Amino acid sequence: MKTDLLGRPDLELVINRFYEHVLADAQLAPFFNRHFRVHFDKHFPRMYDYWENVMLHTGTYNGNPMRTHQLLHAKHPLAASDFKRWLELFFTTIDELFEGPQAEELKLRARNIAFLMESRVTNVLPNEAIYEAMLPNSTSQLPPETAG
Numbered sequence: 001m002k003t004d005l006l007g008r009p010d011l012e013l014v015i016n017r018f019y020e021h022v023l024a025d026a027q028l029a030p031f032f033n034r035h036f037r038v039h040f041d042k043h044f045p046r047m048y049d050y051w052e053n054v055m056l057h058t059g060t061y062n063g064n065p066m067r068t069h070q071l072l073h074a075k076h077p078l079a080a081s082d083f084k085r086w087l088e089l090f091f092t093t094i095d096e097l098f099e100g101p102q103a104e105e106l107k108l109r110a111r112n113i114a115f116l117m118e119s120r121v122t123n124v125l126p127n128e129a130i131y132e133a134m135l136p137n138s139t140s141q142l143p144p145e146t147a148g
């Protein structure tokens with residue numbers, strides 16, 4: 001039986017498994033191994049810190065992902081379909097491993113951040129229907145994360 005997501009070790013598990021999916025995905029893998037030079041030894045700890053900060057407000061992350069993705073986009077465009085795929089894989093990963101309110105909360109926050117990120121990076125309002133369909137089974141009324 002699956003349990004709910006708790007602390008940082010669970011978030012690390014999600015990120016590790018997420019990148020297994022990403023790197024096996026025909027649409028997203030090229031961003032990480034062709035279009036951009038990603039140093040995974042540095043990227044993983046930053047992702048752990050980022051998601052720990054989003055979920056547990058630990059203050060461990062000090063980057064600016066909106067800016068990072070704007071810079072990535074300037075080098076190689078990130079399309080709406082790429083954000084959709086990113087979210088699909090993120091949700092699939094969470095559902096594979098965990099079940100419960102915190103797991104739903106993580107999906108909701110990822111969705112909200114992705115919406116903001118897509119609008120800021122592409123300068124086009126994201127397709128509302130796609131993001132509506134990505135609303136997890138959550139009762140949370142928290143405002144969207146701004147992620148810096």
Ligand code: HEM
Pocket residue numbers: 028031032036037038039043046047050063064065068069072078079082083086110111113114117
């Ligand atoms: C189009 C979909 C996306 C692609 C192709 C993508 C790609 C990347 C790449 C290549 C990096 C590494 C940059 C580097 O090390 O220089 C990165 C970093 C990161 N991404 Fe994404 N990303 C996407 C969407 C998202 C979304 C939706 C989120 C959050 C919900 C996110 C969160 C992050 C974070 C937190 C970092 C670390 C930034 C830092 O180093 O401080 N990404 N992304």
